Amino acid sequence: MFRLITLCCALWFVGVAHAQGYIGRMLNHPVPGGIAVVELGQGQAPGVTYEKRSVMVVRDTNQQWVAVVGLGLKTPTGEQSLEVSDGKTRRRVPFQVGTKHYKEQHITLKNKKQVNPDPAQLVRFEREYAAQIRAYEQFRPVTPSNVLLDRPVSGGRLSSPFGLRRFFNGEERNPHSGLDFAVQAGTQVKAPADGVVTIVDDYFFNGKTVFIDHGQGLVTMYCHLSAFDVVVGQTVKRGQVIARVGSTGRATGPHLHWNVSLNGQRVDPAIFIGAFQP
Incomplete structure (x- = not known):
């Protein structure tokens, strides 16, 4: 029973650690003309670019660094990606862009x-x-x-x-x-x-x-x-x-x-x- 309780607690803490932060919940609407909030992990704040432009990076309430990315009305739907650098290495972080109809x-x-x-x-x-x-x-x-x-x-x-x-x-x-x-x-x-x-x-x-x-x-x-x-x-x-x-x-x-x-x-x-x- 003790092991079961310990395992449940561990899983609960993992879930909390990976829960979406407040900025992500409020601003993440990845459609043309919208915003993509992309989690980048913890540690030091990375540098991020999207289509060769610098992107806002802030720490969310779940302690994750997030990129807050503006998507113009002409942004293609489907997979897009960020270029993320920690000063030593560079990596590509993908995210999805959905559709939206405008009147x-x-x-x-x-x-x-x-x-x-x-x-x-x-x-x-x-x-x-x-x-x-x-x-x-x-x-x-x-x-x-x-x-x-x-x-x-x-x-x-x-x-x-x-x-x-x-x-x-x-x-x-x-x-x-x-x-x-x-x-x-x-x-x-x-x-x-x-x-x-x-x-x-x-x-x-x-x-x-x-x-x-x-x-x-x-x-x-x-x-x-x-x-x-x-x-x-x-x-x-x-x-x-x-x-x-x-x-x-x-x-x-x-x-x-x-x-x-x-x-x-x-x-x-x-x-x-x-x-x-x-």
């Missing part, structure tokens, strides 16, 4: 130039787009204060979800790369985690825009704002007011468009606030 959205805009910009506006857009891509691709070796994020605005329903195939005046454009919150103009926008402000600007499509770099490739963007409460280079704390909601840029009414990027890939912000819909 369509049809929008009518009175300003036709926001559907088909003229040549000068296209030059402006390309310049602004390049600045945004540079901000998204930054990888500061700082662990984020929290990877489960706060909602950037209080109240309001979630309107246009991430991944929508968007049609403006009947013409298909890029899928919706963020999550929209239907809230009143002037609503305070707050930082969902500590970070450094990298962009404060007024863009052709996005309107008044703020970017925050939270560390290890986690970057958030806030669009269609009416006013700014921060400047480039400013350090912000979780919960700090950074801007006010508006309807600037390509917007049909007041709302907040919120983007989240990991390792240079736009992913579904709903995952970070516990609102993901499979």
Whole structure:
């Protein structure tokens, strides 16, 4: 009987040791536009890359190091793999990417130039787009204060979800790369985690825009704002007011468009606030 009890206890402890951690349970939705949380073992924190880009590595509640990997909307389904290095050896760690269907959205805009910009506006857009891509691709070796994020605005329903195939005046454009919150103009926008402000600007499509770099490739963007409460280079704390909601840029009414990027890939912000819909 004693041996049986000992064996059961041993098996229980093994099960606990291999139980998925809190970050894995909350964030692991490995689909195109989602996140893969891949366990890497214990010991020292390894370095990880996916498609030659550095990937966030944090310790989960089960004491396992995990890679938190952003999967763009164009990520192929099936087996993908990470390159993991401990400084001496390199290994390949595979993971699976499933499927997800995204709906369509049809929008009518009175300003036709926001559907088909003229040549000068296209030059402006390309310049602004390049600045945004540079901000998204930054990888500061700082662990984020929290990877489960706060909602950037209080109240309001979630309107246009991430991944929508968007049609403006009947013409298909890029899928919706963020999550929209239907809230009143002037609503305070707050930082969902500590970070450094990298962009404060007024863009052709996005309107008044703020970017925050939270560390290890986690970057958030806030669009269609009416006013700014921060400047480039400013350090912000979780919960700090950074801007006010508006309807600037390509917007049909007041709302907040919120983007989240990991390792240079736009992913579904709903995952970070516990609102993901499979």
